Amino acid sequence: MNLVEVKGVGKSFRGLHALSDVDFAVAEGEILGVIGPNGAGKTTLFNVVSGALRPDTGRVHLAGADVTGRSPDRIARAGMVRTFQLMRPFSSMTVLENVSLAAQHHRFGAKELRKHSLDVVERVGLGPWAHRAAPDLPTAGLKRLELARTLAMRPKVLLLDEVLAGLVPAEREPVLDLLATLREQEGVTLVFIEHIMAAVMRLADRVLVLDQGRVLAVGSPEEVTSDPRVIDAYLGEEPTRAEA
Ligand SMILES: Nc1ncnc2c1ncn2[C@@H]1O[C@H](COP(=O)(O)OP(=O)(O)O)[C@@H](O)[C@H]1O
Ligand SMILES: [Mg+2]
Known part of the structure; x- marks a missing residue:
């Protein structure tokens, strides 16, 4: 199909x-x-x-x-979800918060939202950065965050x-x-x-x-x-x- x-x-x-x-x-x-x-x-x-x-x-x-x-x-x-060539994270938020924001799209309960968002953050290899401010990420990290943002939307x-x-x-x-x-x-x-x-x-x-x-x-x-x-x-x- x-x-x-x-x-x-x-x-x-x-x-x-x-x-x-x-x-x-x-x-x-x-x-x-x-x-x-x-x-x-x-x-x-x-x-x-x-x-x-x-x-x-x-x-x-x-x-x-x-x-x-x-x-x-x-x-x-x-x-259907797309990534952007230039990623624009919400600068006042952590990596995890940025991903959670995208995941909210699914109207998860609070616990589930956090678990799903953490899973996605780890999956793209950003686990150690989860609680850091998103703009502190190096280029490769921003790319991963952009991917995480889209994956959070399943x-x-x-x-x-x-x-x-x-x-x-x-x-x-x-x-x-x-x-x-x-x-x-x-x-x-x-x-x-x-x-x-x-x-x-x-x-x-x-x-x-x-x-x-x-x-x-x-x-x-x-x-x-x-x-x-x-x-x-x-x-x-x-x-x-x-x-x-
Ligand atoms: N919003 C826009 N306004 C005016 N021209 C645009 C806009 N977006 C793309 N273009 C033009 O359309 C053409 C295709 O651009 P684009 O789709 O970005 O190409 P690619 O991603 O293959 O490099 C280019 O000539 C570009 O300058
Ligand atoms: Mg292009």
Whole structure:
């Protein structure tokens, strides 16, 4: 079954076609990677799918329901949650409080809320930081907090916008392991925008390639990375990406 279906989505900003006629589907439990050059429209696609932006054309379906134009909050309640590239923790709060705030979405009782929030904080490796002020976290910690914030909402579909950016290789591994575990143990469906091709190759079942707001290719990681159009538009421009 397709959990997410995006049909004919277009979005322009004052004449700039950030997205044109974008079609794709994500099966339940699938991991879809999204790649493409800077400015290709990847983040705009997440903005549209998660409800932050209304598309000019096209529809977004989640579990068969048309969620086009619904607020991010309503879409999150329906099970689809996205991470932000730049995380903005509530600065006067601790790491645990930030996560609890996101978890409140589930209307847990106080005890359950605390337990669930602590579980999530530990799961992303922030246990030792639970009671520290969120802004004191280093970059890698802020990235983990952003992931924790979304996990606290128990998503069915998680949209990840460059969660590995700014992390050194040793910090990436545990995040990749966590994402793989989320799918394997909880069946969470993942759509992840990522520049680090090694991560895409390792995690993705299929890869969607965007270029200038259009879908350039969709296929297995092997198919898209050997597609001459993809090499031309993206992989060829900076060969180290393919090796990184
Ligand atoms: N809110 C906005 N207002 C105007 N232009 C935007 C806005 N958001 C994105 N864009 C433009 O849309 C294009 C796609 O941007 P984006 O989706 O951020 O690309 P990517 O995430 O693939 O790097 C870029 O040219 C960008 O400048
Ligand atoms: Mg982006």
